[in-house]
Each structure stands twice: as structure tokens, then as C-alpha cells.
Amino acid sequence: MERQRTNGMTVAALVLGGVTVLFCSSLFVALTAGGVGMTLALLSRGDERMSFAAKVAFIICVVGAVASLAITMYILISMVNSGAMDYYMHLLDDTMRQQYL
DSSP: OOOOOOOHHHHHHHHHHHHHHHTTTSHHHHHHHHHHHHHHHHHTTTTSOOOHHHHHHHHHHHHHHHHHHHHHHHHHHHHHHHTHHHHHHHHHHHHHHHHHO
């Protein structure tokens, strides 16, 4: 019985996929970890076909990155629709006027 060797890049891609899903509410962390995880999953195949674990890691990274984008878009749209964005823009405008005028 031949034992299958674990590829280090696949394990790293799986870990980064978990980080992507875990931190999907943080856009920059999720997109960075997801992008690196997807790259490692694709590079782990070498000259052979992609292993099942690498495919799972790739899918987890994609799902985490898409969820992060969806959450960020939802928050931005909610802020614009609720009027909260107007408050922050006026606050920023007042701060800029005080500092530079």
C-alpha cells in the first residue's frame, strides 16, 4: 500500500482558506489570505493534476473572498441608505476645514 505524500503548499492553502473564512468580515485580510491561498493551491499541483485537498482549499479561498466582498458591499450600501455616510462625510469635512483653513 503506497502512502500519499502531503504537499506543504496544499496544507498552507488549506490554512489560508480557513483564515479567509474566519476573517471574511475584514476585507484586506480576507482578500490577501484568499489570494495567496488560491495561488498556493494552484501551484501545489506541479505537473500533475490538482489533488482533492488542493481543490477544496481553492474553493474555500474563493468562497471566503466572495463572502468578504459581499459583506463589505452590504455594509457600504447600508451606510449610504441609512444616512450614516452623510454624517461621516460632514465630520470629515469639518475636520479638514479646521486643520487646513
